[in-house]
Amino acid sequence: MLSMSDFASCGSYEECSATADWLRAHTQVRPRVGIVCGSGLGGLAEMLKDPQVFKYSDIPNFPRSTVHGHAGQLVFGTLKGKPCVCMQGRFHLYEGYPIQKITLPMRVFKLMGVETMIMTNAAGGLNQDYKVGDVMIIKDHINMPGFAGISPLAGPNDDRFGVRFPCMSDAYDRELRQLAHDVAAELGYSDFLQEGVYCVLGGPSFETIAECRMLHSLGADAVGMSTVHEVIVARHAGMRCFALSLISNRAVMDYDSQEKANHEEVLETGRLRAQQLEKMVSTIVARLDSDNNNSF
Ligand SMILES: O=P(O)(O)O[C@H]1O[C@H](CO)[C@@H](O)[C@H]1O
Ligand code: HPA
Incomplete structure (x- = not known):
């Protein structure tokens, strides 16, 4: 159980620095790219060469993964020769963590030198043209918890991370989205x-x-329970973001439908598309330094 003072320090500069220092002391990898694996997409982490694995339970200040399909470990290594860190398991609001705890890894990665974040998730397809197994490049988001004042940036702003009022109209990097289209083609x-x-x-x-x-009707093509909080904190800290949704199920829109959303289907779709998703992400990472848009 977290105390009030734990809540106040969640995601603070001091807390994130302590975690980054601990990780720097335990790995020689200095990641430039961060990857977050969505439900059933943990295989992405297995692409890393010379992996060094830390269980979340061993990392100071890290929450624990509680959701099936999220292994709960941080993997450092190289992908196509690029130093990377991969979250094999992410945190969600519904697990009961303060929102600043959910997004703490973004700030830790920033302090470790990460410049580009690649997030993945499983999501329900709302767009009627989408099929199960489609991969959606996220071009924008609708932050429903944000409308209710639930934001990882609520509270005093620490200028060492970013500005009080960060822009979100450019949250999903245009050039990385174009790169993803080219790679997919x-x-x-x-x-x-x-x-x-x-x-x-x-x-x-x-x-x-x-x-x-x-x-x-509001303009959403896919619905899920993650990613946006991470993107907000990563953008606040000046990291470039690219995100993919695997359409793991079709959202039920019809009162005559017998379909029922369930987590098993979500994980199963992940298994079916895993290899292609891994290939796409690794090719994008490989190209990060051969395009103008890159951070290397
Ligand atoms: O967004 P990721 O972590 O992929 O997980 C998605 O899958 C779970 C539901 O099956 C929810 O947690 C939803 O957000
Ligand atoms: O249909 C869904 N709704 C919300 N989150 C999800 N994550 C996978 N599928 C879904």
Whole structure:
């Protein structure tokens, strides 16, 4: 159980620095790219060469993963020769953590030198043209918890991380999205590639039919329970973000439908698309230094 003082220090500069210092003392990898694995997508971490693995429970100030399909470990290594850190398991609001704790790894990565974040997630498809197994490049988001004042940036702003009022109209890097389109075309993945708007909700219950209809009419193409908080904190700290949703199920929009969203289907879709998603992400990482947009 967290005390009030734990809440106050969540995600603070001092807390994040202590974690970054601990990690720097335990690994020689100095990551430039961070990757977050979504539900059922933990195989991304297995692409890293010469992996050095830390259980979240061994890392000072890190929360624990509590969700099936999220292994709960941080993997350092190289991907296509690039130093990377990969979260094999992320944290969600519905696990009961303060939102600043959920996003703490973003600040730790920033302090360790990460410049580009690649987030992945599993999401329900609201867009009626989307099929299960499609991969959606996130071009924008709708932050439902944010409308209720639930933001990882709420509270005093620490200028050492970023400005009080960060811009979010450029949250998802345009050049990295173009790079992803190019890579998908080269790999022959265009048939299942989409680009759209991701809406985050608090979960853990899946959406009602009326909620899905509302979200769709608001302009959301996919719905999930993650990623956006991470992106907000990463952008606040000046990191470039690129994010992919695997459409793991179709959101139920019809009162005659017998379909029911469930986590097993989410994980199963991850298994089916895992290899292609891994190939796409590793090719994007490989290209980060051969395009103008790169940070290397
Ligand atoms: O967003 P990720 O972590 O991929 O997980 C998604 O899958 C879970 C529901 O099956 C929810 O946690 C949802 O957000
Ligand atoms: O249908 C969904 N809704 C919310 N989150 C999800 N994560 C995977 N699928 C879904």
